[in-house]
Amino acid sequence: MFNPIHSFLRQSWLVLILASGLSAGLAGVDSALRDRIEENSRQRLEKAVLEVVPGGSSSEPVTIAGVAMYRVTDDSEALCGWATPAEERGFQDRIRLMVGLSNDGGRVTGLTVLESSETPGLGDRIQQPQFRDQFIGRSTEHPFVRVKPGESAAGQVDAITGATISSQAVINAINGQLTLIRKELASNPNTTAESQP
Amino acid sequence: MSSPHSLPDARDRFVRGWFAENPTYVQLLGMCPTLAVTNTLPAAVTMAAATGVVLLCSNIITSLIRRQLQPHLRILVYTLTIATFVTIVDRLLAAFAPAMSRQLGPYVPLIIVNCIIISRAEACASRQSVWTAIADALGQSGGFLLGLASLGIVREILGSGSLWGIKVLPEKFPTMLIFVLPAGAFLTLGILSGVLNAIRMRERGPR
Numbered sequence: 001m002f003n004p005i006h007s008f009l010r011q012s013w014l015v016l017i018l019a020s021g022l023s024a025g026l027a028g029v030d031s032a033l034r035d036r037i038e039e040n041s042r043q044r045l046e047k048a049v050l051e052v053v054p055g056g057s058s059s060e061p062v063t064i065a066g067v068a069m070y071r072v073t074d075d076s077e078a079l080c081g082w083a084t085p086a087e088e089r090g091f092q093d094r095i096r097l098m099v100g101l102s103n104d105g106g107r108v109t110g111l112t113v114l115e116s117s118e119t120p121g122l123g124d125r126i127q128q129p130q131f132r133d134q135f136i137g138r139s140t141e142h143p144f145v146r147v148k149p150g151e152s153a154a155g156q157v158d159a160i161t162g163a164t165i166s167s168q169a170v171i172n173a174i175n176g177q178l179t180l181i182r183k184e185l186a187s188n189p190n191t192t193a194e195s196q197p
Numbered sequence: 198m199s200s201p202h203s204l205p206d207a208r209d210r211f212v213r214g215w216f217a218e219n220p221t222y223v224q225l226l227g228m229c230p231t232l233a234v235t236n237t238l239p240a241a242v243t244m245a246a247a248t249g250v251v252l253l254c255s256n257i258i259t260s261l262i263r264r265q266l267q268p269h270l271r272i273l274v275y276t277l278t279i280a281t282f283v284t285i286v287d288r289l290l291a292a293f294a295p296a297m298s299r300q301l302g303p304y305v306p307l308i309i310v311n312c313i314i315i316s317r318a319e320a321c322a323s324r325q326s327v328w329t330a331i332a333d334a335l336g337q338s339g340g341f342l343l344g345l346a347s348l349g350i351v352r353e354i355l356g357s358g359s360l361w362g363i364k365v366l367p368e369k370f371p372t373m374l375i376f377v378l379p380a381g382a383f384l385t386l387g388i389l390s391g392v393l394n395a396i397r398m399r400e401r402g403p404r
Contacts, residue, residue: 018262025281029285036293037291
């Protein structure tokens with residue numbers, strides 16, 4: 001007599017066993033490596049945070065006005081600046097940045113690109129110092145404005161030739177983040193913003 | 198050489214993979230990683246190594262279960278096996294080579310659909326012994342490495358003026374951006390395949 005269960009098992013026992021075995025293997029690999037992978041990305045973030053705030057030696061994540069920030073302190077545990085991740089849609093994919101700000105949020109102290117898939121040779125020049133350095137030391141009072149290469153004045157940023165969208169995306173990301181937090185930081189210069197989970 | 202009716206033996210399988218059945222230049226398989234991640238030599242070698250590990254594991258498993266395998270379920274089983282080992286390799290890269298893992302991005306998970314691996318499971322591992330399957334995997338991986346590394350060398354030198362990250366061309370020498378971009382991958386692959394075909398045809402002599 002035809003038994004559908006028997007027929008199913010006769011055909012699929014190998015698939016069932018393989019699937020269980022391979023899943024167990026995957027679970028094992030994941031549990032063995034997960035901590036290390038998380039540690040890698042944490043270290044990368046920490047490195048970026050300290051890179052954009054000169055003089056910083058340690059950082060702790062805080063939330064200010066609902067925005068994830070890093071409070072950066074120096075060796076004597078005095079506040080020496082803030083770092084905040086910023087992101088915006090670029091030409092290929094999202095561009096993720098880390099922006100460093102002075103204690104009162106009034107100046108940009110550094111900028112580094114965490115993630116970008118912009119076109120090699122064009123958009124990915126946003127990662128080069130020639131572009132990033134334009135933001136460093138600048139006042140955050142007014143939003144940054146993009147201009148054609150070689151025409152920048154105060155508060156303006158030279159776009160990269162052939163990469164208008166990527167340049168604008170970086171500017172938008174920074175401006176967007178600044179509007180969220182600049183006032184909070186300015187009104188409370190030596191804030192010891194309460195840590196939140 | 199084996200007779201036309203029997204399958205090649207292990208030694209034959211190993212040798213063929215490198216040149217006579219080179220995955221990149223002769224079979225034209227695995228074109229996605231070949232074009233996408235060969236703009237630098239380190240990326241090309243890492244991709245070839247990752248694919249090689251997955252191919253070896255897939256061939257071993259497929260060969261071990263070949264007598265129990267239901268023919269109509271074989272593609273399912275190949276995919277299951279390949280996807281598992283690709284995920285393992287992907288996690289290993291993320292844990293021990295995070296920078297390279299970020300550079301290769303989605304192209305490591307995409308090894309799952311690399312047709313070199315599934316074609317070797319079908320052509321060799323599902324019909325032959327484990328040793329033959331291992332030899333086959335090593336030969337094909339070697340051929341794939343040659344293919345990717347040759348593109349990586351040409352594109353990194355011409356596109357970035359460096360090799361394995363070390364400057365080899367004088368600073369004055371103009372680097373050609375196009376060789377870093379996808380278009381450069383197509384140009385390089387086309388020219389290299391053309392040159393290799395010309396050499397092969399000359400060796401074969403006039404018809």
